[in-house]
Amino acid sequence: MSTPQTSIAPNAPALAAQVAPPSASLMSRPEFVWGVATASYQIEGAIAEDGRLPSIWDTFSATPGKVLHGDTGDGACDHYHRWSEDVDLIESLGVDAYRLSIAWPRVMHADGTPNRKGLDFYKKLLQRLADKGIQSFVTLYHWDLPQHLEDRGGWLNRDTAYRFAEYADLVSRELKGLVTGWATLNEPWCSAYLGYGNGHHAPGLSNGRYATQALHHLLLAHGLALPLLQANDPTAKRGIVANVGRGTTDSSKEADITAARRYEVQHNDWILQPLLKGSYPEELFKLWPGTEPLVLDGDMEIISRPLDFLGINYYFRCNLHSDGGTGFVDVPLEGVERTQMGWEVYPQGLEDLLRRFKDQYDRLPPIYITENGMASSDEVINGEVVDEQRMRFMKSHFAAVSRAMDAGVDVRGYFAWSLMDNFEWAFGYERRFGITHVDYQTQVRTLKHSGQAFKAFLALRRGS
Template identity: 75%
Template sequence: MSDHDQSPLPQRIAPPPGSAMARPDFLWGVATASYQIEGAIDADGRLPSIWDTFSAIPGKTLGGDTGEQACEHHARWADDADLIAHLGVDAYRLSIAWPRVMHADGTPNQEGLDFYRRLLTRLGAHGIQRYVTLYHWDLPQHLEDRGGWLNRDTAYRFAEYAALVARELGGLVEGWMTLNEPWCSAFLGYGNGHHAPGLADPRYATQAMHHLLLGHGLGLQAIREHDPGTPAGIVANVGRGTSDSADPADQEAARLYELQHNDWVLQPLLAGSYPADLWDTLWPGSAPLVLPGDMDLIRQPMDFLGINYYFRSNLRSDGAHGFTDVPLADVERTQMGWEVYPQGLEDLLRRFKAVYPNLPPVYITENGMASDDRVEGGRIDDTQRQSYLKRHFAAVSRAIDAGVDVRGYFVWSLMDNFEWAFGYERRFGLVHVDYTTQVRTLKDSARAFQAFLQQRRATATPAALTT
């Protein structure tokens, strides 16, 4: 560690003393996604995905990087499972690659399913709880060729996929998550084209979102039919929006930002409706086609809600009917250029509890930061990441004290990986990956996290550990 941080190793990352997050029933984990770590895009009879197609287009990803190799997790899964156990976490959040486990005709690809069976079984043997996301953005390309999430039929194909995976892997999973960040899939994939499949039209984004959420509802039914009793939910990314201007138009811009970034997903899930201001103000004429019964499917009660949080945005009015992001000067930022603003996570959790009385138990399913980490003398001093996590842990602890039912926290990410359009330059991992040798090296943040978890276990009473 740097000389300016001489505190005991566990305290460099730990939540505040006496925090509910230090209790043995609070779930601590790390997270990854299939396309970002697996590589082996032609193994197991895996089909092409939209990210294979998108990242192969020149200029779509930084440096022309693709997920073809990634972290070679497909080959190194056993060692990676042991690495997760070595960290001492309670749980691991991973995703299934839809193109790896299902043939184009809808039949199971047993070779691909066996890969996940082996991984989940080894994790279970280590006593690690397994939280599985069904869709973390790698849509089979053959479905995109038929319209992707613009085609209502994709929601039904997703339900068939959910049923297949729940049937085949049920009993090896402690929690199911239908979708990861539908906002990103809809807006970045279909609204501004920054992510696969690279389309850019607000009308596409709103229709894609509706079909994604419809797929969630149908998938939830499929999970409960084929793996009854296992908790299931969804993962939403959320962002804090504020304005440094007191002008009412700028304050309204901040409100519209949070409406679009947060309530576009949460309101249909928890209240059964879309925010009208999206179609009336922000994107006139872009309301999706909603058929009778759709919203009842979407608003089915969930066992939990996953929340991913990373940063705050400073908003101003665009002078028309929307908002524009005006970055603040002299604030701490990560390698992504995102402002470090832990208070935003507390603010959002408290607001969601106030606005949505039926808010289910919450897990922080992603939180972390990218930095330009380098191995020097056999170690990686990532002081900023440790400080970042410690402050966000404290923000969640305050939200729990305020009555928000937060039950777990998954740090993003287990290891450096393919960061979508940013390729391999941006490093989010607790564990450093040398992409030439594939050597994994624990960063100082991983060592501090590990030490905190060891201390937590050591101070827990035997009775508490068995409840």
């Protein structure tokens, strides 16, 4: 087992200042939750151990041409075996909380009975976190659908929503008392659009009608799970995590302004409006005519059940122009800062969206920023990883959240994406999002300068 390199430079205040939010920020309140985040398939590895079943991402990543360089999640960060060391790393950072996900294929057999070995893994992990005073925010579905359910139609099959409810029931009964907050789904937009709409993610299908129907069943699964989570683990918060995107235009043409608005309808309101208003945005189906999902009586009431919190994941904005019809095209701006993913660094977009959601949705629950981060091509040189761009990214986005809070947005916490470099889905291991570098050959973890600065900030916040 490797030992994380977590030393802090002697000048802690100067180091912390490289990422810290503005002085007197509401983010510095004692009750504000600071954390780091990961996801099961991206870090665990051990895909065939202790009864774990195949997932759609095992199938997808093993299909030639689907993932960059032919990478798979077979080994990932070997967290399944190194979890204790990784909890020590989390503790060393001084965070309040850790956001993780449960691997559905690891905890249930195909007949719906519990896989005790898989459940025991998460019980040990969560108990160790609790023993160290670290809150656990647990996501039930972070994209790793059991392959046997995909073979029966996956999220195109309404029955999958009911199988998810059974899974949520099992896991919340088994892990009750160990979880601070349950999130049903992570980024259903990605599961639906990237998985069923354009084929970029597992299961790799490409049909607009598939995307809207898959999204409806995902949200139905979410709504079905909420009362079960409440009954089984009543002291834990219940919510969902949505990825959001800022759409603007550099044009004054009405068609381009409309295109930018429709980007946000498709990217944000497609998810948030059914959750918070119980309806789908009509303008969505001007973008995608003829793709209205089959909605049965009572579905929208189930989907729009009250939430204790809303997780928001934010990474970038797009510059939109009209495609000449009802849709939009992304026209990348020149001369702007970008990350290894090619995404524009635009912290103002996070503030804009938080303020807009507050104004737009009367039922907006308290918000946690459950993912925010950037990829860079980091290397260990003389035992150090100097990632200055990530430190600037963190500081500017902390400031954006702080401004939104000053404007009255109820943000309760921030989770940096990610604790460590990991399997970045269709981009494999090339794109590094971690504040901790992972050598995938040796599994040595090295805290990057951004991680050291984050750690220094948290220590000063605690007064330690």
